[in-house]
Amino acid sequence: MSLEFKIEARSGKARAGLLKTGRGELETPAFMPVGTLGTVKGMSPEELKEIGYQMVLSNAYHLYLRPGSELIKKLGGLHKFMNWDRLLLTDSGGFQVYSLAVLRKLSDDGVEFQSHIDGSRHFFSPEKVMEIQEALGSDIIMPLDDCPALPADPERIRESVARTIAWALRSKAKKNRDDQALFGIVQGGVDAEQRKKCLSELYRIGFSGYALGGLAVGEDPEVRAGMVEMMTEVLPEAQPRYLMGVGPVEECLEAVRNGIDLFDCVLATRNGRNGQLFTSGGKISIKNARFAGDERKPDPECGCYVCRNYSRAYLRHLHVSGEILGVRLNTWHNLYYYYMFFKRMRGAIVSGGFEEFYREQKNKFKAREDG
C-alpha cells in the first residue's frame, strides 16, 4: 500500500481525513513541521512525537547536496538516519533550485544549477529527483516541477505549466518503489486557466495526492487566497490536497475551510528561533523588555511543556543570552501551537461545528489587529 485516503467527516467544504501509508497514519487537516536537512531545527524526534506530530517534511535538494542521498541510502534511509519512524514527505527541490541555487540553466530536460553551499555543478532531471527520493525512502514524494517566482509574464507561466506536466509524467513513469506515494504539483502562477489546465493534465496522469505549488512566492496574500479557493473547487475530492509552503494560521484556517488537507511552513520553527511566539492572544516577541519580569507562562491558554514549566521572563532571559534552550523552548511552543490549532480545526469539522470555530477564530484575529 503506498497511500490510502479516507474522508471521515465534512463541514461545508472542509474535510477531516485519514491518510494511511504502510508506515503509519495521519489525521488531516495536518501541519507538517519542516525538517529541511533531516532535523526539525531545534527539536528532537521524541519531542515532535510528544507534541503529536505524525509527519515531517524534508527536502530532496538539501539532502542530495548534504550529506548526499546515496549516502543516506547506504545508511539505511532517511527515517533511520534521522531517527524518525513516522511519516516523511520530501519536497522535490523544484522550489529550492529556483530560490537558493545559482546560475541555473533550465530546459525541458531538467535544470542545471550550482550548489548554494559550494558552487558545485549539478543537474536535476525529473528522473534524477525520483532517484534521490527513492534513495531517501520518504513515504510521500514530490516530482520535480518548474516553479517560477511571481510576478511572472504569461509566457513564463505557460512554459512552467507545460514543463511541470511533462515532468510529472516522466516522474510517474520513473517511479519504482511501492512503499512511496507520489503527489502531483499544480503550477500556473496566479493564472486560473493555467492552474486548471495543469491540474486536469495531472489528474489524467493520476497521482496519490495533489499539491498547489508555486504560491507564497511573491504574490499578494489576497490573490493567493483567491487562487486557493478557486482551485479547491476543481481539485479531486478523493485525494489529499496539499498547499505547499503556506503557513500563517490565518491562511491555514481559510484554506482548510476551502478543503485543503496538508500544510507545511517554516514560520513556526523560524519564528521560534527569532524569539517570536504564537499565543492565543497573538504573536509576542519574547525579547521585548516588558517580559523581563513577567512570571506568567508564555501563553495563558496553552498546556504545552514550555507553558507548564517556564515563565516569559525565563524565555526572555534565554533569548537575550543567546542560549540554545531558548531556541528549543520557543520552537517547541510554536509547534505545539500549530499542532493544537490543526487539532481543533479537525475536531470542529468532525463535530460539524467548523463554521462556528471559523467565525470565532476570525473574530479573534480581528480583535488582535484592532487591539
Place this chain on the structure above:
Amino acid sequence: MSLEFKIEARSGKARAGLLKTGRGELETPAFMPVGTLGTVKGMSPEELKEIGYQMVLSNAYHLYLRPGSELIKKLGGLHKFMNWDRLLLTDSGGFQVYSLAVLRKLSDDGVEFQSHIDGSRHFFSPEKVMEIQEALGSDIIMPLDDCPALPADPERIRESVARTIAWALRSKAKKNRDDQALFGIVQGGVDAEQRKKCLSELYRIGFSGYALGGLAVGEDPEVRAGMVEMMTEVLPEAQPRYLMGVGPVEECLEAVRNGIDLFDCVLATRNGRNGQLFTSGGKISIKNARFAGDERKPDPECGCYVCRNYSRAYLRHLHVSGEILGVRLNTWHNLYYYYMFFKRMRGAIVSGGFEEFYREQKNKFKAREDG
C-alpha cells in the same frame, strides 16, 4: 538542615560520600554540569535528570548581571526560574570578576568592576555576593574570594590568601538562610604553605565544605596535580571537598584517588558544542570527514540516548550543517560520558576495587596516547 555529608566507603584515600540537603541528595564523587546562566547549554532539565545528574552549577556573577538576582528572587528563585528542582551550587563570581570583567579595582572592601556585557559599573563585597546567592536560593553557596591568575608573585599570593580568609569570615557572618550551605574556598596559588595557611584559617571559621579554588588558571597540570595531592592530605575528612573548574577525566580520576568529592568543568558541554565527543576510545572530532559515512554509534561502549539512536554520520551531518540538534546530541553524550565515569569511580570505591579501576583507566589513557 543545610548540609549533611556521610562517607559511605573508602578505597585508599578515595571516598564514596552521600551529600544531603533539605532539597535532595547527591552521591559523591560527583561531576556538576555547568549552567552558568541558569541553563546547562543545550540541555533541558529533564534530559539532565534522565542522565542522572543531581546537582548543577550556576554562577552568581553572571546571573547578577543578567537577568539580575533580585529579579530571579522575585520570580521565586533560581530553581523555579530554570525549572530545576534538584541541587544547585552557585559559584560566587570571584573567578569571573578576574577572568571576564574589565577595569576592576580590588581592595579589602571588595572589588569594583565593569560588566563584560555592557560595561556598567558594579561593586562586589563579600556581603553583596552572599545577598546575591541568598536571592538566587541555591543550595550550596560560595564566598567571594580573591583569585589571582597564575603565575603570580609571592606577595600577590599572600595578599590573595589574607583577603580570601577575611572575606570568608565576613561571608559566614553575613549568612542568613538555614537552607543554604556555605563552603570555604582555599586560595594560595601553587604555594603549599599559603594554601595550608588558608585552609587552616578557613577551617577555624568552619564551613560545610571546602573548595580548592584558583587552580586551572594557567599553571602546569603536573603542578596542579601536586597541589591537589598535597592539599588532600590536610583537608578535613568530614566535609565534602570540591576541586573547582578542573575537568579532564584523567585529572578527575587522580583527584578522586586523592580524596576529592566534587567537580565542575565546562569541558563536557563546550566540547560538545565544538563537535568533540568523549568516547571509551578517546576524544573524537565529529566534523572529521572520515565519519561522513560511519554508521556506527558515537561510542561503541556507550548506552546513552544518543548512542542508542544516532550514527556518527548523522552527528557529523548535523555538526557540518550547523544544526541545533547536533549541539544537543553531542552535549548529551558528553554529559552522559562524564556521569558514567563518575558512577563507575564511585562503584569501584564502594566495592573496594578503586585501585584496580584506576590502573585500568590509566592503561587506557596511556594506550590512547601511544595509539
